[in-house]
Amino acid sequence: MKTTVFAAIGALATTATAQFYNVSSKPFNLVLKSDNQTLDDAALYACHEGAAIEGLCLGSKNLTDASVFTFNTSSFSEPTNSSIGDPGIISWNLQTTELLVPSSLTLQNNPTTNVGIPLLYTGDDEAQLVAFDEDDQLNIQGTLDDTVSPLNFSTLTKAYYRWYICDTYWGYAYTTLAWVYGNGEPQNPSCQGVNVTRVYT
Ligand SMILES: *[C@@H]1O[C@H](CO)[C@@H](O)[C@H](O)[C@H]1NC(C)=O
Ligand SMILES: *[C@@H]1O[C@H](CO)[C@@H](O)[C@H](O)[C@H]1NC(C)=O
Ligand SMILES: *[C@@H]1O[C@H](CO)[C@@H](O)[C@H](O)[C@H]1NC(C)=O
Numbered sequence: 001m002k003t004t005v006f007a008a009i010g011a012l013a014t015t016a017t018a019q020f021y022n023v024s025s026k027p028f029n030l031v032l033k034s035d036n037q038t039l040d041d042a043a044l045y046a047c048h049e050g051a052a053i054e055g056l057c058l059g060s061k062n063l064t065d066a067s068v069f070t071f072n073t074s075s076f077s078e079p080t081n082s083s084i085g086d087p088g089i090i091s092w093n094l095q096t097t098e099l100l101v102p103s104s105l106t107l108q109n110n111p112t113t114n115v116g117i118p119l120l121y122t123g124d125d126e127a128q129l130v131a132f133d134e135d136d137q138l139n140i141q142g143t144l145d146d147t148v149s150p151l152n153f154s155t156l157t158k159a160y161y162r163w164y165i166c167d168t169y170w171g172y173a174y175t176t177l178a179w180v181y182g183n184g185e186p187q188n189p190s191c192q193g194v195n196v197t198r199v200y201t
């Protein structure tokens with residue numbers, strides 16, 4: 001276990017010079033919005049999925065138990081669209097016995113399902129660009145519309161909100177945040193649609 005953690009730290013060190021998403025926001029918790037009162041106001045916390053890899057598990061409404069994240073933007077990026085937010089990465093510090101290892105949110109996809117699993121990996125190599133809109137809601141942005149033929153790659157930047165809470169399995173069976181690929185329904189029947197907001201600590 002320890003060797004793997006340090007191997008991951010080694011990999012992080014080799015990419016540290018290429019860190020562009022290093023302008024940190026104030027710290028915040030990730031809190032759900034849902035029509036389901038059980039899920040509404042519940043927070044997410046980083047849960048162990050593998051060596052130095054965490055999922056975002058469904059937590060309680062008690063924010064003292066929630067994980068603390070920052071939103072890192074790039075010193076080189078130009079503000080694009082304030083209503084849907086500027087792209088950056090979600091950063092979280094993995095606490096090992098000796099150090100804090102900055103980790104970032106990525107999306108793990110599996111070709112046999114349309115349900116992707118957000119995971120925290122060390123460093124920022126695998127980071128998924130995300131944004132927070134003017135209502136502090138987490139989104140993923142795109143400029144391609146392939147739901148029409150011929151496909152439209154001249155569309156304005158659009159924000160997508162395809163977050164769900166689902167029973168997932170990556171390293172362990174947990175109830176976690178998930179992202180559904182495409183505009184269809186999740187094939188996993190446990191999934192419930194939610195939004196993810198940031199609440200500053
Ligand atoms: C972020 O990284 C860039 C590129 O390596 C560097 O020029 C800048 O000083 C860094 N900023 C911070 C706050 O570390
Ligand atoms: C986020 O920014 C902070 C402050 O510059 C930096 O220490 C950290 O490594 C960044 N996180 C990631 C995942 O790169
Ligand atoms: C609300 O969410 C809880 C926890 O996931 C679930 O057990 C319950 O069935 C959901 N209620 C509705 C009405 O979907």
Ligand SMILES: *[C@@H]1O[C@H](CO)[C@@H](O)[C@H](O)[C@H]1NC(C)=O
Nearest residue numbers: 059060061062063064065066
């Ligand atoms: C929230 O959690 C903290 C720490 O676990 C605990 O001390 C506190 O009593 C909890 N608050 C509520 C309202 O349950």
Ligand SMILES: *[C@@H]1O[C@H](CO)[C@@H](O)[C@H](O)[C@H]1NC(C)=O
Nearest residue numbers: 080081083084156157158159
């Ligand atoms: C910004 O986003 C909003 C909401 O999606 C959209 O209506 C608007 O056209 C966008 N503006 C630009 C300049 O991309």
Ligand SMILES: *[C@@H]1O[C@H](CO)[C@@H](O)[C@H](O)[C@H]1NC(C)=O
Nearest residue numbers: 145148150152153154155156
């Ligand atoms: C492509 O997207 C742009 C911007 O959203 C829109 O104005 C245009 O009508 C779209 N074209 C087609 C063929 O759908």
Ligand SMILES: *[C@@H]1O[C@H](CO)[C@@H](O)[C@H](O)[C@H]1NC(C)=O
Nearest residue numbers: 033034035137161193194195
């Ligand atoms: C999430 O927020 C978006 C943008 O406000 C909205 O269109 C969508 O219906 C919301 N999703 C859920 C599950 O509430």
